Amino acid sequence: MSQSIEQLLDLQQATLVSLSRLLEQEKAAIVERKAGEISQLATDKLALIHKVQQQDHLIASHPNREQLTASQDLAVRVEQIKTTVARCKEINEVNGEALQRAQLSFHKLNNLFQQSRGKQQMTYNSEGVAQNIRSLGTNIKA
Structure with a gap:
C-alpha cells in the first residue's frame, strides 16, 4: 500500500526534526572536543540526510503532489518543512565553521610543539654552527 502525501510530509518533518536534534548534539560534541562522538554523529547525519533525500523523491513523485500547492x-506543512530545512542548514554551517576553527587551533598547537621540539634538539658544533641533533646524549658510553 502506498503512503498518502500527508503521511510522507509527516515522515519528512519527523526526519528533519531528528536531523535538527542530531545537529545540536554535534554542536555540543564539537564544543566539548569529543572526536569519537563527532565522527559517529557525522555518520548518523549522513544517514539522515540520505533518508530526507529519499523521502523528498517519494514526495516529488507522488501522484497527488499537486495537492501540495x-x-x-x-x-x-510544506512551509514548516522548508523552515526546518533552513534551520538545519544554518546549524550545519555553524558546526562546519566551528570544526574549521578547531582544526586550525589544532594545527597551530601542533606547529608550536614541533617548533619547541626543534629548539630542544638544536646544538652547536665545534665551529659554532647550529645543528639539529636527534641523538643528543643517546650515544654516550660511560
Whole structure:
C-alpha cells in the first residue's frame, strides 16, 4: 500500500526534526572536543540526510503532489518543512565553521610543539654552527 502525501510530509518533518536534534548534539560534541562522538554523529547525519533525500523523491513523485500547492493545509506543512530545512542548514554551517576553527587551533598547537621540539634538539658544533641533533646524549658510553 502506498503512503498518502500527508503521511510522507509527516515522515519528512519527523526526519528533519531528528536531523535538527542530531545537529545540536554535534554542536555540543564539537564544543566539548569529543572526536569519537563527532565522527559517529557525522555518520548518523549522513544517514539522515540520505533518508530526507529519499523521502523528498517519494514526495516529488507522488501522484497527488499537486495537492501540495492546491491545499492550504498541505502548503502550510510544506512551509514548516522548508523552515526546518533552513534551520538545519544554518546549524550545519555553524558546526562546519566551528570544526574549521578547531582544526586550525589544532594545527597551530601542533606547529608550536614541533617548533619547541626543534629548539630542544638544536646544538652547536665545534665551529659554532647550529645543528639539529636527534641523538643528543643517546650515544654516550660511560
